[in-house]
Amino acid sequence: MAKVAIVTGGGQGIGEGIVRQLAKDGFTVGVADLNEENAKKVAEDVGNNSRGYFVDVAEKQSLVDLVTRVASDLGDLNVMINNAGIAKIGQITETSEADLSQILDVNIKGAFFGIQAAADQMKTQGHGGKIINACSIAGHEGFELLGAYSATKFAVRGLTQVAAKELAKDQITVNAYCPGIVLTPMWDQIDAEMAKIYNVPIGASLQKNIDSIALGRGEKPADVANLVSFLSDEKSNYITGQSIIVDGGINYS
Ligand SMILES: NC(=O)c1ccc[n+]([C@@H]2O[C@H](COP(=O)([O-])OP(=O)(O)OC[C@H]3O[C@@H](n4cnc5c(N)ncnc54)[C@H](O)[C@@H]3O)[C@@H](O)[C@H]2O)c1
Structure with missing residues (x-):
């Protein structure tokens, strides 16, 4: 029987790239998103009995219901990708309480x-599993205008280490992927907001960031998905608690 994975935020961007790669790897994927229509389209497109679901990751019950439904519809859960996330742009001194609460809730x-x-x-099933979280280069280094976002990604890195230690006895590994500048709708939003704050044309902030990448191009969702494919595979069974950077070699200075 095919292995089963859940990808939250799987309706677009990096999550969609991960769904496409995992389906190629043979997984049946529970594609979950706040945008249920996108999730269903992606699931239908990749096949392998994959299905689209609604989830709001900021609500615990929504995630519990998702996992229960996927296990009942598709079979035992082998891999959980906690990918859904949002960005908020602005100086710490300008960040509203509402924006801070929202990003803490989602990320x-x-x-x-x-x-x-x-x-x-996974504990109920009794045969281990893999949990993989979306971190970021902003979980290793603080970047201007990304104070709230960085705080959430540093938190994800800490959470990944603790969960790895606590769940090892149940044969569950916990790791995270840390992308750099990935060309998704999230970066379109970041670029548009930076354009307003720095008073520069649309595209200028994105280009400046791409110029800092040693490999000389913006990152694609597939670049992230290749790492996640490895972390979802038995080849990575001896790796846990790690937050691995996949950024094409960004110069932070
Ligand atoms: N794009 C980048 O450069 C970059 C870099 C590092 C890390 N990341 C992280 O990777 C992950 C995916 O980023 P992306 O660029 O694909 O973003 P994106 O905005 O393009 O896509 C995010 C997806 O998550 C969904 N989503 C948002 N809130 C949700 C919620 N409460 N419940 C369920 N789904 C929700 C959205 O509907 C969307 O489909 C995020 O955690 C992000 O922080 C992105």
């Missing part, structure tokens, strides 16, 4: 609840 609570829901399911 930190979303990963926390995703770990909880997947670990409960």
Whole structure:
């Protein structure tokens, strides 16, 4: 029987790239997103009995319901990808309480609840599993205008280390992927907001960031998905607690 994976935020961007790669690897994928229509389109497109689902990762019950439904519809859960996340751009002194709460809810609570829901399911199944979280280069280095975002990604890195230690006895590994400048709708949003703040043309902030990449091009979702494919495979069985950078060699200075 095919192995089963869940990808949150699988309706577009990096999540969609991960869904496409995991389906190629033979997984049946539960594609979950706030945008259920996108999730269903992606699932239908990749085949392998994959299915689209609604989820709001900021709500614990929504993640618990998702995991229960996927296990009942598709079979035992082998891999959980806590990918959904949002960005907020602005100086720390300008960040509103509402924006801060929203990003903490989606990026930190979303990963926390995703770990909880997947670990409960995997423990019940009794044959281990893999939990993989979306971190970022902003979880290793603080970048201007990304104070709230960086705080959430540093948190995901910490959470990944602790979960790896606590779940090892259940044969569950926990790792994270840390992309750089990935050409997705999230970066379109970041670029548009930076254009306003720095008073530069649309595309200028993105280009400046791409210029800092040693490999000389913006990152594609497939570049991230290749790492996630490895972390989802038995080849990575001896790796846990790691937050691995995949950024084409960014110069932070
Ligand atoms: N794009 C980058 O350069 C970059 C770099 C490093 C890390 N990341 C991380 O990778 C992940 C994916 O980023 P992306 O660039 O694909 O973003 P994106 O905005 O293109 O896509 C995010 C997806 O998540 C979904 N989503 C948002 N809130 C949700 C919620 N509460 N519940 C369920 N789904 C929700 C959206 O509907 C969307 O389909 C995020 O965690 C992000 O922080 C992105």
